[in-house]
Amino acid sequence: MRKLITLLYVSSALIASVFVNAVMAHEYSVGDIEIGHPWSRPTPPGTSMGVGYLVISNHGDNDIKLVSANTPRANHVSIHETLMKDGVMRMQSLESGLTIPAGKHVELKPLSYHLMLEKLTAPLKEGESIPLTLQFEGAEVIEVELSVQSLDADTKDTEMDHSGHGMEH
Numbered sequence: 001m002r003k004l005i006t007l008l009y010v011s012s013a014l015i016a017s018v019f020v021n022a023v024m025a026h027e028y029s030v031g032d033i034e035i036g037h038p039w040s041r042p043t044p045p046g047t048s049m050g051v052g053y054l055v056i057s058n059h060g061d062n063d064i065k066l067v068s069a070n071t072p073r074a075n076h077v078s079i080h081e082t083l084m085k086d087g088v089m090r091m092q093s094l095e096s097g098l099t100i101p102a103g104k105h106v107e108l109k110p111l112s113y114h115l116m117l118e119k120l121t122a123p124l125k126e127g128e129s130i131p132l133t134l135q136f137e138g139a140e141v142i143e144v145e146l147s148v149q150s151l152d153a154d155t156k157d158t159e160m161d162h163s164g165h166g167m168e169h
Helices: 002-024
Strands: 027-030 033-040 049-058 064-070 074-085 088-093 098-100 105-108 113-120 129-137 142-148
Touching: 027 142, 033 129, 049 064, 049 098, 049 129, 049 142, 064 074, 098 105, 105 113
Parallel strands: 033 142
Antiparallel strands: 027 033, 033 049, 049 105, 049 113, 064 098, 064 129, 074 088, 074 113, 129 142
């Protein structure tokens, strides 16, 4: 009986780890461009801002530029960068887009480049997928889904979650 219980426990753990890895490791590719692990955070009720993170890999021979993004879940999506200036953390919009050099990748993550989902139509809830269209200069449009993950899903980095700062454009 003890062997059966151990076998069931190990089997359940293995199945759960495969399921979690499949859910967490979602990737999209079109041509030479690959989008890895697009994700977001849940937002509290009444919050008008959300965030989007992902990795853009350019396997091509020419630079490309992420110039815009959109989702039916927000009135506007902008590309932002967080940086330290004069000892103060600041966030600025990248009006001309974000360049991804040939043969390189750029990670949109907390305290770095990220997407701001502005004027949300409804709060982002843990476990849901948010459709997102990424538009590039020098590459095709890519449709992805942001996986809304728990607030403690990625605690390896100290982060700045902009979903509650109420910035309006």
